Amino acid sequence: MVFNMASEQLNSLKEYFIKLVKRELFFKEFYALDHVSFKVKKGEVMGLVGTNGSGKSTMLKVIAGVLEPTSGSVSVRGSIAPLIELGAGFDLELTARENIFLNGALLGHDRAFMQEHLDSIVDFAELADFLDMPMKNYSSGMVARIAFAIATVVEPDILIVDETLSVGDVFFQEKCERRIQSFIDSGNVTVLFVSHSIEQVERLCTRAAWIEKGQLRMVDEVEAVCRAYREQFG
Numbered sequence: 001m002v003f004n005m006a007s008e009q010l011n012s013l014k015e016y017f018i019k020l021v022k023r024e025l026f027f028k029e030f031y032a033l034d035h036v037s038f039k040v041k042k043g044e045v046m047g048l049v050g051t052n053g054s055g056k057s058t059m060l061k062v063i064a065g066v067l068e069p070t071s072g073s074v075s076v077r078g079s080i081a082p083l084i085e086l087g088a089g090f091d092l093e094l095t096a097r098e099n100i101f102l103n104g105a106l107l108g109h110d111r112a113f114m115q116e117h118l119d120s121i122v123d124f125a126e127l128a129d130f131l132d133m134p135m136k137n138y139s140s141g142m143v144a145r146i147a148f149a150i151a152t153v154v155e156p157d158i159l160i161v162d163e164t165l166s167v168g169d170v171f172f173q174e175k176c177e178r179r180i181q182s183f184i185d186s187g188n189v190t191v192l193f194v195s196h197s198i199e200q201v202e203r204l205c206t207r208a209a210w211i212e213k214g215q216l217r218m219v220d221e222v223e224a225v226c227r228a229y230r231e232q233f234g
């Protein structure tokens with residue numbers, strides 16, 4: 001995954017077009033992921049570890065289809081519930097109730113289906129009192145609660161979880177972890193998981209990939225990867 005980064009700061013659109021016309025616009029190529037390749041089998045729980053900016057979220061976005069890789073490919077078998085960039089699918093001017101239907105539609109659920117599951121979503125998020133409030137007045141943790149509740153209302157084939165849940169309070173994080181664990185126990189759900197908590201990765205995952213500065217350093221059983229990662233930075 002290569003990002004084009006402007007090699008200098010441009011302060012206006014006018015400046016941008018002038019440079020574009022004069023052919024003075026230069027970009028630096030930045031390899032956010034370079035030759036990263038791994039397989040995840042059905043029912044596996046795969047953790048991604050690595051220091052800040054190493055490419056974990058980019059990897060999840062490429063897998064979820066949010067980003068198209070510059071070269072290479074991803075093959076996915078099954079439906080994906082992506083819990084990345086929570087709130088990206090929400091219109092914050094709308095109420096939570098309206099957003100539940102909107103987000104459900106984005107995940108491929110029709111209105112009748114969402115109506116049927118509305119109570120279970122709201123109960124899980126514990127936000128019944130705030131259902132008709134515009135989401136722009138929600139805290140980041142409240143947004144995460146609604147987003148997680150919607151994305152996991154049905155058991156997906158593949159669940160992709162980014163650090164985003166960390167904005168939830170500790171009780172909600174535990175509740176999410178229990179729901180993720182119940183998916184794992186069913187044996188049908190494949191989970192890809194990014195967390196800065198090595199303990200959480202060890203607790204939930206069976207395998208792990210360590211990505212560092214866009215390169216795949218290691219992919220193995222979770223204990224071995226976490227041990228090597230700790231030895232390097234601990």
Ligand SMILES: Nc1ncnc2c1ncn2[C@@H]1O[C@H](COP(=O)(O)OP(=O)(O)OP(=O)(O)O)[C@@H](O)[C@H]1O
Pocket residue numbers: 003004005030032050051052053054055056057058059163
């Ligand atoms: N849209 C983008 N345009 C340019 N660079 C980007 C873009 N998205 C990510 N990057 C860069 O790619 C690199 C990897 O970012 P990424 O968010 O995947 O890291 P991460 O491992 O998830 O980090 P963290 O642990 O801090 O969340 C970073 O250097 C980041 O600046």
